[in-house]
Amino acid sequence: MQFQPIYDDGKVLLPKIELNMASDQAIGIITDLKRKQLFINQLVDHSQYYIFRAGQNEYIRLTVEELIHFLIQVSESSERVASLLDYFTLKEERKVKIKDLSSSKRMYVTLLRVFFAHQPTLVLEEPYFYLEEEDRRHFKRILDDLSKQKQILMLTSNLEDAMISCDAIYRWNELGFHPLDIRDSEEDKQEAQEQDRANITLQKIYTKRNDKVILFDPPEVDYIESMDGSIVVHVDGESYTCALTLTELEQRLNHFGFFRCHRSYIVNLQKVREIITWTKNSYSLRLNTGKDAVVPLSRSKLQELKALLNI
Numbered sequence: 001m002q003f004q005p006i007y008d009d010g011k012v013l014l015p016k017i018e019l020n021m022a023s024d025q026a027i028g029i030i031t032d033l034k035r036k037q038l039f040i041n042q043l044v045d046h047s048q049y050y051i052f053r054a055g056q057n058e059y060i061r062l063t064v065e066e067l068i069h070f071l072i073q074v075s076e077s078s079e080r081v082a083s084l085l086d087y088f089t090l091k092e093e094r095k096v097k098i099k100d101l102s103s104s105k106r107m108y109v110t111l112l113r114v115f116f117a118h119q120p121t122l123v124l125e126e127p128y129f130y131l132e133e134e135d136r137r138h139f140k141r142i143l144d145d146l147s148k149q150k151q152i153l154m155l156t157s158n159l160e161d162a163m164i165s166c167d168a169i170y171r172w173n174e175l176g177f178h179p180l181d182i183r184d185s186e187e188d189k190q191e192a193q194e195q196d197r198a199n200i201t202l203q204k205i206y207t208k209r210n211d212k213v214i215l216f217d218p219p220e221v222d223y224i225e226s227m228d229g230s231i232v233v234h235v236d237g238e239s240y241t242c243a244l245t246l247t248e249l250e251q252r253l254n255h256f257g258f259f260r261c262h263r264s265y266i267v268n269l270q271k272v273r274e275i276i277t278w279t280k281n282s283y284s285l286r287l288n289t290g291k292d293a294v295v296p297l298s299r300s301k302l303q304e305l306k307a308l309l310n311i
Contacts, residue, residue: 001121001153003042014038015177019153021121026143026152028162030180031172036125036155039172043123050117054126058110060099064090067098067109075116088112089138104132111139114146121151128161140164140278160276160284160294171227178228180264205249207233207240214240218256222271222289224249226264236289259305261285262296269308 001021006014013035021027029039043049059067068088069081085091090109098106107130114122127143128136143152143165156162159180162169169180204215222234224246231242231249242249250260257269273288275297283297297305 001151003039006038012176014042014172017177021151021153024148025168026147026154026166028154028156028166028169029172030156030159030162030169032157035172039155040123040125046119048119049121049123050114050119051123052111052114052125052127054129056110056113058098058106060106061097063095063097064101064109065094068112071113071116075118077116088142102132104130104135107131108135108139112142115142117150119150121153122146123153123155125155126157126161127154128164129156129158136164158294160286163282163284163294163296164278180227205233205242205253206244207242209240216240218253218258219268219270221258221268222287222293223268223295224258224266225295234293237293259301259308261301261305262298265295267295272309275302275305 001017001019003014003017005012005016019027031039040051040053043051059070062070065081065085068084068090071077072079072081072084085094093101093105098109101109111124111127111131114124127139131139146152147165152165154162154166159169171178171180205218205221207214207216216233216235220235222236224242225232225234226246231244231246233240233242244252246260246264246266250258250266253266258266259269261267267285267287271287271289272285274286276284276286276294278284281299283299283302284294285297287293287295
């Protein structure tokens with residue numbers, strides 16, 4: 001999958017991208033609305049790409065059962081309505097008109113169109129955004145099954161949504177297009193311990209942004225991330241670079257209630273609102289910040305975190 005660069009006033013909005021996707025792989029791209037539109041505009045071969053757009057409408061006067069019957073006919077599928085109602089977990093809603101469903105269930109039913117797509121690559125814009133927890137889990141199960149036969153590309157602005165189903169995640173913003181390291185700490189050796197150059201308690205976190213030095217008190221920080229070889233400090237929805245390594249920051253912030261929740265993340269435990277369990281090996285932490293943030297939690301760190309939080 002190749003994308004040609006796009007420029008705006010001499011600035012590169014979309015760099016030249018080449019994604020090598022396996023037939024059983026799901027890739028997530030975290031970006032904003034404008035860049036999502038630029039990306040989708042390049043997918044002109046509709047024999048290869050099925051595109052699901054956020055806010056896509058459905059035939060609201062049909063019942064759920066009638067819609068599935070219609071999709072079977074249009075796609076010339078050999079599936080039976082009854083078996084699909086069971087697979088989609090919609091037996092109780094089969095006689096309900098789509099317009100009378102809850103907003104979450106209505107979006108879930110709309111998303112089921114991807115199941116009938118014949119194209120080898122499914123491109124989904126914000127598929128989880130409008131879904132409540134139960135419908136998220138149902139749709140994740142469907143995507144997991146589809147990913148065994150198709151390539152899935154998810155465009156979203158939410159890291160949590162990308163982590164639900166994606167094997168690899170990229171971030172595309174004004175800094176460029178780069179991969180995020182979402183591997184579990186068990187997959188790699190622990191980052192080498194580095195000697196603390198100053199035997200002092202860190203009172204300020206030294207960061208830079210646009211050539212300006214900005215100092216933060218530790219309680220102000222939401223989480224810290226290792227991203228594309230750089231250390232990024234997140235404060236109230238904004239990001240700042242830091243010259244220290246994650247190991248140095250972990251050592252110095254330990255007494256301020258920070259926790260190394262993943263090989264690439266340190267989180268302020270005072271900001272943690274929820275531990276999310278997606279599967280028995282997949283976890284995230286939702287933070288109580290100005291902008292709802294989610295960071296990964298390594299499987300190997302779960303018990304240590306529970307001990308720290310006395311849960």
